[in-house]
Amino acid sequence: MSETETQKVCCKEDQGLDTAELAAELAAILARHADDPGALIAVLQETQRLAGYLPREALREIARARRTPLSHVYGVATFYSQFHLRPRGDRVVRICHGTACHVRGAPEVTRVVTEELGIKIGETTDDMAFTLESVACVGCCGLAPVMLVDGVTYGQLDVSETRRIASRLAEEAAIARGEAAPSAEDAE
Ligand code: FES
Numbered sequence: 001m002s003e004t005e006t007q008k009v010c011c012k013e014d015q016g017l018d019t020a021e022l023a024a025e026l027a028a029i030l031a032r033h034a035d036d037p038g039a040l041i042a043v044l045q046e047t048q049r050l051a052g053y054l055p056r057e058a059l060r061e062i063a064r065a066r067r068t069p070l071s072h073v074y075g076v077a078t079f080y081s082q083f084h085l086r087p088r089g090d091r092v093v094r095i096c097h098g099t100a101c102h103v104r105g106a107p108e109v110t111r112v113v114t115e116e117l118g119i120k121i122g123e124t125t126d127d128m129a130f131t132l133e134s135v136a137c138v139g140c141c142g143l144a145p146v147m148l149v150d151g152v153t154y155g156q157l158d159v160s161e162t163r164r165i166a167s168r169l170a171e172e173a174a175i176a177r178g179e180a181a182p183s184a185e186d187a188e
Pocket of ligand 1: 096098099100101102136137138140142144146
């Protein structure tokens with residue numbers, strides 16, 4: 001891949017990663033699946049693992065290398081909820097809005113998390129600390145309402161427990177930014 005192509009594949013500001021390294025890894029992924037016409041999903045999954053989402057230029061490079069219409073690559077990337085087309089925060093908070101969770105308080109959970117983190121569903125904080133997402137049933141309806149933080153499940157949430165968890169997350173982000181000091185409890 002030429003220098004120019006490398007620059008085109010991935011934008012450093014988008015990734016927060018070394019551009020050349022990322023382009024080389026994408027080239028390796030494409031080479032590994034070059035002989036498998038049915039491997040588009042695997043290519044997208046592996047590409048997403050590089051940066052946490054699928055940058056536009058990476059999708060273009062995948063379409064070019066696999067001789068697949070860009071519209072098809074986009075179609076697959078947007079069809080499956082596992083794929084993300086925009087950068088996501090360091091921590092991903094998902095609130096279940098399946099029927100059981102909705103009935104048992106997901107809207108209140110959402111309201112409290114939105115207040116504490118300062119973002120709505122589908123948004124990412126400006127400092128890239130958090131992304132807030134809505135998901136369909138995650139399969140533990142007996143614990144409804146449910147919220148997942150980086151894959152850890154919190155169930156049977158009420159307003160006060162949700163606020164405790166969300167404010168703790170916000171506090172940890174403030175500490176990471178140097179805007180708050182760890183509590184005595186944290187320092188131990
Ligand atoms: S509806 Fe939320 S876990 Fe099933």
